[in-house]
Amino acid sequence: MGAAVIDGKAFAAKVRGRVADHVARLKAETGITPGLAVVLVGEDPASEVYVRNKGKQTLEAGMASFEHKLDATTSEADLLALIARLNADPAVHGILVQLPLPGHLDSDLVINAIDPAKDVDGFHISNVGLLGTGQKAMVPCTPLGCLMLLRDLHGSLSGMEAVVIGRSNIVGKPMAQLLLGDSCTVTIAHSRTRDLPAVVRRADIVIAAVGRPEMVKGDWLKPGATVIDVGINRTRVESGKDRLVGDCDYASCAEVAGAITPVPGGVGPMTIACLLANTLTACCRANGQPEPE
Numbered sequence: 366m367g368a369a370v371i372d373g374k375a376f377a378a379k380v381r382g383r384v385a386d387h388v389a390r391l392k393a394e395t396g397i398t399p400g401l402a403v404v405l406v407g408e409d410p411a412s413e414v415y416v417r418n419k420g421k422q423t424l425e426a427g428m429a430s431f432e433h434k435l436d437a438t439t440s441e442a443d444l445l446a447l448i449a450r451l452n453a454d455p456a457v458h459g460i461l462v463q464l465p466l467p468g469h470l471d472s473d474l475v476i477n478a479i480d481p482a483k484d485v486d487g488f489h490i491s492n493v494g495l496l497g498t499g500q501k502a503m504v505p506c507t508p509l510g511c512l513m514l515l516r517d518l519h520g521s522l523s524g525m526e527a528v529v530i531g532r533s534n535i536v537g538k539p540m541a542q543l544l545l546g547d548s549c550t551v552t553i554a555h556s557r558t559r560d561l562p563a564v565v566r567r568a569d570i571v572i573a574a575v576g577r578p579e580m581v582k583g584d585w586l587k588p589g590a591t592v593i594d595v596g597i598n599r600t601r602v603e604s605g606k607d608r609l610v611g612d613c614d615y616a617s618c619a620e621v622a623g624a625i626t627p628v629p630g631g632v633g634p635m636t637i638a639c640l641l642a643n644t645l646t647a648c649c650r651a652n653g654q655p656e657p658e
């Protein structure tokens with residue numbers, strides 16, 4: 366029996382539809398339009414694609430999109446001045462600084478300069494602290510998207526054994542916090558973990574956020590486990606074209622897992638959908654309006 370395929374693309378379309386409905390109601394009832402500002406420094410081609418997609422989907426959801434493209438040599442002072450202007454701008458409810466930043470810029474300093482109420486990526490230390498203490502936070506979009514898929518599939522996650530592979534601030538750590546918040550028993554694995562296959566074999570839920578193409582194999586899995594593959598890796602195929610693969614070896618994992626996200630079409634689309642949802646939430650909070658579910 367093959368695993369059920371978790372259709373992140375379809376689920377993300379539903380989330381975006383709910384956001385768009387809520388935005389339309391908000392505009393009709395209050396005249397307020399949620400606004401998202403995206404700041405891109407330099408010309409990283411992958412980042413440019415992400416930023417373009419974010420802008421397009423923001424407009425499709427009925428929100429305002431403000432794109433700020435800065436030269437790769439922009440000084441820290443100029444970038445901080447832009448963030449200060451966006452923090453003060455009442456038309457901007459969400460601010461996202463596309464990472465990675467060029468090496469001469471201190472990402473921590475820049476991210477922590479964003480007003481936490483507008484930090485729709487959830488990377489500001491205030492939001493990290495709020496999430497870690499179980500308080501109302503802006504939650505990082507990729508882990509939030511994974512959690513939505515898991516809740517949709519399982520309903521309650523309480524008591525489930527979850528293994529998160531990867532301990533980055535962007536994915537692994539906030540993912541573990543969210544799963545803990547849903548009462549999973551959580552293990553965080555990383556590059557120094559001993560006997561990773563044995564650790565993964567304990568899991569009812571495996572989250573792979575490693576950045577290594579097809580690393581997790583089917584024979585690492587407990588039969589029936591749910592596999593959420595966050596990885597996005599570009600590999601060159603014989604035709605000379607790039608192919609996207611995840612951190613899990615899809616063919617072997619799909620034979621053993623109960624359910625699995627494909628790459629592409631799994632976690633990826635959920636990330637932007639959650640960004641839009643976070644922007645709407647930030648707008649509602651800023652204006653004392655009821656928040657989306």
Ligand code: NDP
Binds near residue numbers: 532534574636
């Ligand atoms: P990072 O490189 O920041 O973190 C990778 C983590 O994987 C680290 O904690 C590292 O351990 C761990 N790791 C590396 N090698 C191994 C190994 N052999 N065994 C076990 N653990 C290992 O990556 P990110 O968290 O930013 O991203 C992870 C993946 O998710 C990437 O493919 C990225 O492209 C993708 N991604 C996808 C998104 C989406 O929208 N779908 C959004 C964000 C990321 P250590 O800490 O010990 O070095």
